[in-house]
Amino acid sequence: xxxxxxxxxxxxxxxxxxxxxxxxxxxxxxxxxxxxxxxxxxxxxxxxxxxxxxxxxxxxxxxxxxxxxxxxxxxxxxxxxxxxxxxxxxxxxxxxxxxxxxxxxxxxxxxxxxxxxxxxxxxxxxxxxxxxxxxxxxxxxxxxxxxxxxxxxxxxxxxxxxxxxxxxxxxxxxxxxxxxxxxxxxxxxxxxxxxxxxxxxxxxxxxxxxxxxxxxxxxxxxxxxxxxxxxxxxxxxxxxxxxxxxxxxxxxxxxxxxxxxxxxxxxxxxxxxxx
Numbered sequence: 001x002x003x004x005x006x007x008x009x010x011x012x013x014x015x016x017x018x019x020x021x022x023x024x025x026x027x028x029x030x031x032x033x034x035x036x037x038x039x040x041x042x043x044x045x046x047x048x049x050x051x052x053x054x055x056x057x058x059x060x061x062x063x064x065x066x067x068x069x070x071x072x073x074x075x076x077x078x079x080x081x082x083x084x085x086x087x088x089x090x091x092x093x094x095x096x097x098x099x100x101x102x103x104x105x106x107x108x109x110x111x112x113x114x115x116x117x118x119x120x121x122x123x124x125x126x127x128x129x130x131x132x133x134x135x136x137x138x139x140x141x142x143x144x145x146x147x148x149x150x151x152x153x154x155x156x157x158x159x160x161x162x163x164x165x166x167x168x169x170x171x172x173x174x175x176x177x178x179x180x181x182x183x184x185x186x187x188x189x190x191x192x193x194x195x196x197x198x199x200x201x202x203x204x205x206x207x208x209x210x211x212x213x214x215x216x217x218x219x220x221x222x223x224x225x226x227x228x229x230x231x232x233x234x235x236x237x238x239x240x241x242x243x244x245x246x247x248x249x250x251x252x253x254x255x256x257x258x259x260x261x262x263x264x265x266x267x268x269x270x271x272x273x274x275x
Contacts, residue, residue, distance in 0.1 A: 093133025
């Protein structure tokens with residue numbers, strides 16, 4: 001958050017969603033920070049949706065909202081670069097900075113125009129949304145909880161005719177996962193569920209059996225007697241996590257058919273589609 005407050009030429013209004021943690025955030029955060037409390041942990045998607053709802057109500061004329069993860073850090077010029085790119089390129093509904101350490105998500109050089117290039121999706125670490133685009137997609141799909149919800153919302157924006165892009169001269173970074181087990185379980189399961197949502201049964205079958213194969217390899221790594229003890233321990237750990245991911249897929253499969261999105265736009269219609 002400190003890096004956001006140090007943005008050049010801007011005084012961002014920052015809200016933090018307390019996702020059921022129960023901490024005294026008002027004493028921990030800089031003065032003026034708005035705290036939005038929830039009674040339970042709804043994952044990144046649910047927390048982001050609470051922030052979006054609050055933004056809609058408090059700032060009805062605001063054209064943009066920046067959604068970031070708990071570990072979002074940006075350089076002083078990042079927000080200005082994002083906002084300038086959004087103003088210059090109205091075809092982009094979602095823009096993000098280049099993420100340090102994740103250069104593979106940069107757009108192809110041939111597609112970059114004025115420092116902005118299209119990509120299929122960007123990380124939830126730092127996402128700038130145009131209001132009209134957000135009117136279309138309504139918010140994050142809470143089916144996923146955390147992990148893959150960023151890819152899903154970008155793909156739904158593309159369905160409505162909006163581009164998602166990276167402003168290559170802007171930079172941001174995250175500190176990484178706080179709980180690697182949660183990432184392995186939810187990330188593994190949600191990739192399969194996203195494949196079901198986007199590609200139907202054929203893609204679901206491919207993704208599901210891919211996760212099943214990874215689980216079987218972990219099981220083989222545990223059972224193989226000639227492997228070092230530490231390698232077998234790592235395989236045992238991944239076997240547990242991938243088994244939990246499979247269980248989540250089975251449990252959530254039926255619910256993924258229909259997105260769990262926030263309510264309709266405040267004016268009763270969503271008119272942000274570009275088609």
